[in-house]
Amino acid sequence: MSEKANQRRDKSLYTAWFVAFALVVVSIALLQNPIPSSSSTLSWLEAYGPEAQSEICHQGPALSPTNKRVETYVRDKVDSAEYQREVIGKLSGIIQIPSESYDELGPIGEDNRWDVFFQVEDYLKHVYPTVFQSVKLDHANTHGLILTWEGSVPPSEAKPILMLAHQDVVPVLMENVKDWTHPPYEGHYDGESIWGRGATDDKGYLISIIESLDLLIKSGFQPKRTVILAFGCDEEISGENCGRPISTFLLEQYGHDGIYLIMDEGSTGIQREFNRSFAMVGIAEKGYLDVGINVSSTGGHASNPPDHNAIGILSEIVVAIESNPFLGKITPKNPMFNFLECAAVYAPESSFPMSVRRTLSKAVAQDGNISQEQLDQALGDMRYHFKTSQSVGKINGGIKINAIPETASIMVNLRLAVETSIAQVEAHYESLVRTIAKTHEMVFRGFHSSCDPSVARRICLFGVDALEPAPVSPVDAESFGILSGTIKNVLKPLGQDDELIVTPYLMPANTDTKFFWGLTKNIYRFTPVNLVQNLNRAHTTNEFIRADEFVREPLFFASLILNADDLIY
Template structure:
């Protein structure tokens, strides 16, 4: 196995959010094209359960949920709506953006690599901004820089499970050569009267400031929680979360045990968007899986004047061609939260705006008709990676000198696993492609669960790195989701002049720190309560920003969610 692949893989510091933004933006164009190109029969189809006006229980919406404590709610609302408050919270976000808490792929252990020390500045900053919060919470550290703030309720966690809200302190690095392309320097935290600019404005310092601000507002109002509220801030979400995300999860699991948390909130995917002429609050209830596949091909070397018919580079190329020629099939199934989103669009969007080609397939998909599931995925080809496993050959290495026959060649393939699949299925598929090539060239083969020994000189090896199964799909018929939905309805506004805001399940193709928290609760929801526009507000790329008029209202959402979850405690 080459030294390159003995090292940890490059973490997805840019690709995940950028890919997701591209997919989300493609959503509108996909359905627009479908609608414009769909030939409608002169005779309308027979009324089905997805037709407006039909009797159904699909994508039912809960009413607005207002806290019972009207005095506290009014205090928070009035504060959030004041111009003075707007200036205060915008300054807090600008200040934390000015701390370049970048996380790098090659960071050494915490305590040994001085680049981690920037997170001491982040901790000091939020302590300075929120002295009242830190006077009322218990602060614990997980692996030095993972911060856990616990606001203890009057009812024991054994009787009222805590609510947990996550955010991360780190940001993806800004390359020095790209600084000149920013409208405002990435770490100035510039506010132009409408927009707050800078790395982390959207991902994820705006979210972090909003959730801690919500505690500050509630404490100042005099509110005393019955249900314990926990905030947890990771330090390395952008490079997989092993240094802070996992230690935070381990700490909380030791404290509260399996299924010991009532509800987890974390950063979302598309937030509030308008599709099919309808406003949606898109709550991600699952994430795709993740797998990096390494492939090594080894053989004997020699002088280039006497080459074999196929050397390791050529053989590796055959494997790459086989992989790209045999992509994973796509299908839309009821297990995928995106199917729920399509249902919501079918029953709530204006009939003239929702593609008839999609509507006609939904009933058959719900009935597990395999052909219809595949056909609908083909119809939705522009958003295919919501419905299929993606694969991208991202690295290749081989040869050191032009006149020497290379002895090894290697590649890495990045995959994001569809909700319906598994790591084992992906491994079996890749092995089925490589084994015939190994036989063709008289080479030994070592699959994912076999040791890649050096005994054989001619050998093909496959192995997995950073394997993560698709996340469990969080329930949308459970009490926590209903409370979340009612809070959305109460606090947030539609984007259209005359439509309602529809809360819908959604899928997150990228991964967050929630991947470490599956044992703590089934109720994991990823949602950012703002309209994320222009490639998720350009997270991970040049000119990241957040609109101030939306950001200043985020704490109202989180404070209201805390109040609403507290109301159901006996």
């Protein structure tokens, strides 16, 4: 089967289970608000029909900047073949710098693998001399770059707009280089796509936002609202070395809630679901926690083993964890619930048929019991947008085949659902493991207890990189209206739709925005391209971005800056 046929097949399967996902979500919404009569059933169905567009998932108008001279300059530039060749070349050039970040990197200034980021900074200064002549450049922990284009109105009167991107990329294993169609650090352009590590995640985004400043500066535009660009160096490995120092610097400069709007990369962008085009804006992120579990027991010679050694007991723990997954919870707090509402209102009846809704509503009214197994089967992989995921990612134990292991350990990676908390996850794990420890007459120590190494038989739990789910950014804020209006003005729907529907969405992964919660409530994650194919290649072989979409990204960010500036008088 050809690659295109595979993509069509995958898209069809994706849409099929997503429709099933939508119907189950709607069902559970009904469970929370039971339907007392057939007349109210009809009212509920009508509420999620086209007649409800003014109340549910309301769409504002397209927003065009008032400064037509500057807008025309930017549009004409972006539409020119010469400009497109130049910006493609700039992305190709930065891809050629292998700015990989590694989990085991030492401190900046001590581990020379960080030095590659000096090359990134030098490259940006070389290809964007006009920008660096016009902005104030600050460094956070050497390689965190902060570019400030000062506005004519003080930040105390007009809060700045902040755009984030990261310079680092995930490493490419040497043994996998042969599997790439084009070398990962060649930045090859084949006339349709730019190939290479970072093309999508996140160097395309970085070039697009700095390019937007370059266009605006060259147009003669003078901002009233300060514009800040911030480029981290370690987003792929938690962001502690650059992301956090950048946020600390900005918090000292502008104070709590001192930023108007933050933009960062998104995981979806523009997609077509339910036979309708949606611009999916991430307004929240799942939480994060790595759980470590250490089992210590007495060792000895393998010829005289106990019934259960440390590895065996640890195996029981793994089985208990996988046998007791976190239950899903579907509430209006989750941005995915809002997305399903948008789909129910705006999707064609043939894709979200009223007959199916009516049948489902009657079934729920008669029997409100829907099992977790049914929920998982209906949602497929998307169930993890509504539940906490857990994956045992590392295991270690034993040093010699004829020796009874004295210690064994695992690490479990969890992504926390919007409605849960770190404390709830810890309580769940402590409940599971405490029972096993009691069965084997071992000392148990939970997450916030000290693990005494003098105790021979013990089970200890600890957490690493704990991060609560992100606050849900408001969709009724002025800033979201500016973003939504810009999207509708600049970006086009996929297919034959007459309108691109802007909808809230959930980022299942984490970005550097996790450090910036104190600067503003208005944090939005959105990449203004169709990422269905592109993002599937991020972090893996043959990463690429379509050139015809990439070259128009700077127009979007320039328009957003202009529209945000229009609010200041």
